[in-house]
Amino acid sequence: MNRQELYNQIRTKKSCLCVGLDTDIQKIPSQFTQAQDPIFEFNKTVIDTTKDLCVAYKPNIAFYESMGIAGWQSLEKTIDYIPDNIFKIADAKRGDIQNTGKMYAKTFFEQMNFDAVTVAPYMGEDSVAPFLEFDDKWVIVLGLTSNVGSHDFQQLRLDSGEMLYERVIKTVQKWGNPNNLMFVVGATHPDLLKDIRKMAEDYFFLIPGVGAQGGDLKEVMENGSNGEIGMLINSSRNIIYAGDGADHEEKMRLSALGMQQLMAAYI
């Protein structure tokens, strides 16, 4: 999916919601656990219930990998089930030397039909470049993440005066462009979001950390938007585990709808 198509979806649905498919067999409601493929059956319900309210789905690959081969099967079925007009992000946080990076790109862009992959920047240009070579595919580089550990290294000050995450966001832009590159910017740093928007005005941000991790959606909409919204705001646990019994679908829809309606006021 290209930039214009993604923006069209955002305008049509009045939503920049990304639903995180962090599907954990220990946490899904009991009515799914007897299914032949509980993870896929659960995801199917999530997709059926939320697909008119969101523009992206983001499976975190760890949850599938930890189930072994059965998990990869659930993931492939899930990706095939997501409608074509919804953006598909592999939250994989990969990153390796060039010949290996190519392999990871092949996994997510060719083996599975993802639109985007998250990548960690620590290994530098040759770890990011292989993901930039595919038409209408995207790399989403970790800029400033939403977790507590983002203070350990990302927010160290360099001798140039910049923070490390600022340097990452500025440098990585030289390797790609707003049509093939996005950044992860956590919602738990609303004060910094405005400045980061100035550093990367035309780029999409993938914004995790709203909800369970404490980020405030309204503040994010106000501080992070550019002329074309330029954000995919992710919520995982707050949506997919909103209910845990017979009310599962109803509560999940209400949770997603609440976010979409708040977003609509800004789109």
Add this chain to the structure above:
Amino acid sequence: MNRQELYNQIRTKKSCLCVGLDTDIQKIPSQFTQAQDPIFEFNKTVIDTTKDLCVAYKPNIAFYESMGIAGWQSLEKTIDYIPDNIFKIADAKRGDIQNTGKMYAKTFFEQMNFDAVTVAPYMGEDSVAPFLEFDDKWVIVLGLTSNVGSHDFQQLRLDSGEMLYERVIKTVQKWGNPNNLMFVVGATHPDLLKDIRKMAEDYFFLIPGVGAQGGDLKEVMENGSNGEIGMLINSSRNIIYAGDGADHEEKMRLSALGMQQLMAAYI
């Protein structure tokens, strides 16, 4: 495998060689391509030919992931085939927030029987900590990698005067200890290896970049050893693709033997 057992293997075999199983279907000799599981059959030959000369195997997970479910099956079979007294490293370069990190740890330590996983440090303590909670298992954190891109961020100078990779190596030591934590230090920075050894005297280093990437083995042995050697020196392409026809096993053994014999002079 614990630290003492690993050191015992190094002394017994007079080797600190780690063979990288970066097995690429495009590169393996033609006699394997007709097998039902070419990747596993090739790996089996590598293991049979080199297991008395090395103390560790390191499959780079990207190569298996890119083959889809069949690739994960080849990986599981490979891990099961490696003898118990050889250290098994999942070169996965993972790293995610705490609840996700736990999933990745589960994948490699429980789902598959790896001894160690490589992890990228960019997301900080909560991305590394979940891997430290398993008995006799190891996390290997990227310190200074062997690739060109290591200059982009790892070698940036902080306002404290340290390079970023120095800060990473010092800070991460506070989260673990020499019995559950190692660092990746590329062989392509032999001048820096001596200094890095002083920063982390008792820690094992996983050293990629000898051979195909240009690092010099003798220099690494001289600059990187501590009292218990403290290094696993990896070679992938130079060993596993040393021959490409009927001479495959012979050339592979010669390549591994050459490295082991050079190492033996220092052990």
